[in-house]
Amino acid sequence: MRNGTLAIRANAGWLPLLCLCFAATAAAQDKARAGDAGADAQEREPVVQVELVEPPEPGSVPGPGAPQPPIEVQRPTGFRAIAPPEFPGGEASLRAYLRDNLQYPSQARKAQTQGVVVVRFDVDVDGTLKNINLLRDIGGGCGAEAERLVRNMPPWRPAQDSGTPVKQEYTLRIDFELAQWLQDRKARK
Structure with missing residues (x-):
């Protein structure tokens, strides 16, 4: 939240749920404002901004079982492999x-x-x-x-x-x- 503004990024599939939550929040704020008619003019309610994000293209995100790039394992610094003495x-x-x-x-x-x-x-x-x-x-x-x-x-x-x-x-x-x-x-x- 910055300067009383809340920004939310969401996938477009979540839009109906976000709209419902936003509407419920706005209704609750309207009721609160009606009861606080004498509230100080400097007090402001936070503003919520919703940004819709399109879902990724099919196949652009690897799914389960998709080949993954190899993980590069590096030997920790200071580690030495010493073969023990033997009879x-x-x-x-x-x-x-x-x-x-x-x-x-x-x-x-x-x-x-x-x-x-x-x-x-x-x-x-x-x-x-x-x-x-x-x-x-x-x-x-x-x-x-x-x-x-x-x-x-x-x-x-x-x-x-x-x-x-x-x-x-x-x-x-x-x-x-x-x-x-x-x-x-x-x-x-």
């Missing part, structure tokens, strides 16, 4: 290495200690493992065994940033399950 041969080879090389500590066997030990380390650009840190230990010598396993691992495939090797941190969970270890030990003999 030689992948996840299955890593699990096989842990299964074949884990030496259940005697103290943990006697106490029947079981659980998950978590080790964090850096995989350097040449694949060597550095900064080995024990994040979670379950006791009984399991933490020391997990660190030994990681120290003796072969070099990994380093993380890749757009094809360039980069240093990246890796967190490894090592399961200490006594029954499974005993079963694997029997199978190897």
Whole structure:
């Protein structure tokens, strides 16, 4: 609304409804003016302007199922796709290495200690493992065994940033399950 004037743009199909609304509003305003004969001359009722808009030509607006122009997706700035580091041969080879090389500590066997030990380390650009840190230990010598396993691992495939090797941190969970270890030990003999 500007300067007491209200402008409405409408499709021509809405014309009968707009006319009905306009007529009802005008009638209500006439009744109000008759009751306010002594109203201040400076007070004015808003004026409503109606502009008719022709409907679009058939076929000019795409309907449902019409081919749409392709949406261009742009990569956010600052986002980098980094391939994570990998044990030689992948996840299955890593699990096989842990299964074949884990030496259940005697103290943990006697106490029947079981659980998950978590080790964090850096995989350097040449694949060597550095900064080995024990994040979670379950006791009984399991933490020391997990660190030994990681120290003796072969070099990994380093993380890749757009094809360039980069240093990246890796967190490894090592399961200490006594029954499974005993079963694997029997199978190897």
